[in-house]
Amino acid sequence: MTALQKYQRIEASGLWRPNAQAQRREVIVSIGDATLVITDTKEQALAHWSLAAVARANPGDLPAIYHPDGDPDEVLELSANETQMIDAIEKLRQAINRTRPKPGRLRLYILGGVITLALALAVFWLPGAMLNHAARVVPDAKRSELGDRLLGHAQRVTGQACQTPAAETALRALARRVAVQDTHVSRIVVMRSGVSETVLLPGRILLISRRLIEDYEDPGVAAGFITAELVRSRQDDPLKQLLSAGGFLETLRLLTTGTLPDDALAAYAETVLSQPRSPIPDDALLVGFAAAQLSSTPYAYALDVSGEATLPLIEADPMRTRPVPTILNDADWVRLQEICNG
Template sequence: MTVTALSKYQRLEAQALWRATPEAQRIDVIISVGEATLTITDTRDRVLAHWSLAAIARSNPGAHPAIYHPDGDPGETLEVSADESDMIEAIDKLRAAISRQRPRPGRLRFVGFLTSLAAVMALAVFWLPGAARHHALAVVPAVKRAEIGQALLGHLQKVTGPACRGPGGATALSELAGRLPAPQGDATRFMVVRGGVAGALRLPGGAVLINAALVEDYEEPDVVAGHIVAAYLRAEKRDPLDRLLAQGGVSASLRLLTTGVLPEEALRAHAEALLTDPPDPLDPETLLAGFRAWAVRATPYAYAVDITGETVLPLIEADPFAVPPPPPPLLSDQDWLRLQAICGG
């Protein structure tokens, strides 16, 4: 109720009929509006009752005579005839003004519900996917990562074909894996495939797919070694399993956490992305640090990426092994020849 609304009616009086109880007889009274009450007096100016303006109810809205009662006590009534239209208007307007200022529990509950729902949806959209993925990355053991990598490999080989198994090739790959151990001591398995892979690709669990062109089209193993180092660095920059789960969405992470397996559709879609999306770029400083850590010459890799050398000039100029002494050999000549022939080329 506003101060303006109250002051407008404070001096208003009217005649009415009041009954204290349903069994009592109605008597003539005078009613007047006070600061917070409706005062009821008899014809001798004796106060019979005070009704709180905030607790007056009307039992017959729109009808006449207007009948009012204290909220919650319909037995005590006050009848105001249609002739006292100013008083009826005053009481109804004051009741409406007070009603507008009352808290609305239902509305507040609804607003609270919407706020809670929005918070839950925000958590589901923005927090849950990342939280589920990060938890899965933290708890999935190495054996399960290897299983996931093997399942992903099955989808990749539908395009790349099976791994090449030429005579002596497995031994040569094992020697190369020993010379280029995986970071942090992870298990490593090199596999050469005839196509589909851009350079070298590290899978969850440690397997590295190598395009056969890297061993067939170059005279020295430094090129394939450089691509393996680049694959290691990309996997260090972003866990291959993290990429798979991010693409699979929160359902893939929750499925892995609850059942220990990933949906085939998620594996299939990720295999397609690995074979079609360009590899993540690596800056020269990162690559040079990797060549230095694994003792691999950068120049052969650089010219394999760009035969002109223009776009890879930082790798050539800052090659950590450009001057003697050279790094330890990657493979013996015999093993390199066996590796070049692993796909029957």
Template sequence: MTALTEYQRLEAAGLWRETPQSQRRDVIVSIGEATLILSDTSDRPLTHWSLPALVRANPGEFPALYHPDGDPGETLELAAEETDMITALEKLRTVIDKRRPHPGRLRLVLLAAMCLAIVLGGLFWLPSALRGHVVNVVPQVKREAIGAALAEEIARVSGPPCGENDGQVALDKLANRVATDDRPLTLRVVRQGVDGALLLPGRQVLLNRALIEDYEEPDVAAGYALAELLRADSHDPLADMLDTAGLGASFRLLTTGEVPEDALRAYAEHLVTRPRPQPETEALLDLFEEAQVRSSPYAYALDITGESVLTLIEADPFANAAPPPLLSDGDWLRLQSICGG
């Protein structure tokens, strides 16, 4: 280290004791390039102390007492009158300390960085990871219970599901007909509050009565149900609910098997008011073909002009050959009167 230039020629009188048993000697103290030089009164050097290893034993007290780091038995006393030298040594010690590595400070910085990483992980990774785990472990029976609870919340605005004139029996037949796998599908018709169709956890689909009463064939209602099932393939309804309800609801469902009532109510309101994107057309056509349902009636229900759904019309998998009927004429008539006409 190069000492500060202003202190290169600074000298002071001091008392040096080489060991605790030695007599104190008068010395002349001067500052060199990297050392503190102690000389006798004849200007003969007696010892050199490394400036980076200089330690003050009594900070703030006088006479100022210094010693080499690791050897407190060898001391140098500077009287309070030697203000310039004491000030210079304290400034040098401060400069040296700032340049010296501080492992403790580095450990503190690393610890703070680790804590920050943990907090950020909790904020951004934990909710997604917990939600994904909950979605994977919740059994079907619990999904159905959650779907039923949501349906009750939605019934506050939609009214209770319709079920008159054996209409629900016919609706169950339609559900069995359009389900493309072995998993059960439940269809319910509501009077209002649902725009088109709405899929709830547990594979329960709510259909607006207009899909039954305003059309001459069940293909429209079937198409809306299939579109909801396709949306569920890209984003699980239970995962969507937990995304909206937050981390607390995920934790509550995992630990107690229940979803807070306020979270259910808030999500029900969210469901009936938010717009839902139209499923990808090619995937939807594949699903119509698999379920043996015509896509053009559904397309015209979306857009009576057909302009925005032209692909669904032109690529109808059953445009030239009718698929097996979704319902018999009698079942379709019963279904159309499910809400009492």
């Protein structure tokens, strides 16, 4: 250490005692190889203190009083006249202290790392984990309740849904007919406006545009759009869509209180009606149509009258070589097409 070599030429006189019961005696103090050397006036060594273990009992005061770290009974006193030695000892102590590990700082770094990790988990992992947990644990009855409330808010935007007693039987029959594996529709609601195709709400309440019923002679079109919505819901749970739109706090509120506020549901009802539907891969659609025993061709031509954009759904129609089981009888289909005229 450069500073150590510099100060090894300094000597000073002082008073030293080896313990609390001993008398103080005059000594010569010098700086050795990483030690503070204490000798008597005959230059006989009395003590060697490691510079790394020198502690000051009265920082800033004079005379300066030093002792080995952990042994305050052994004392070295340097008078105010020995400022050169006092300054040297202080500078060496500061230099040594700078090289020591800082356990407090390490703890601070560790604590900061833990807090950063916790914040990262809270921001990036916890919301998704809570969303998935909510989608697993919310019971069907609560999903149906949320779906009914959403339907009520949606009708404030779209107007009252179409409904006639005669068509209700046809809607129930259509709901029973269309299912994709274990995914089904609990209720079909025909909307006068505000819905371009189909929207599935929590509780398996499906909103369908009146045009998909009134503008086509084949019930396979409406059944196809319902099937596509069921396939979409297997990829993106309607309850998760609702909670994602509301954010982390709404998910937490549903898990802790079992409900969601009306203003959150009203805002989502407007959003879900206006936002574009997420695309569905053709292979997933074909699997869904096969499971529902429905032809994908009417649906494909309803999406694109030329069939060019939906050619895979036409060419790979799972029912191309098989008869399609009846979707609705003629009487029910006619009643359903008149549902918005009632």
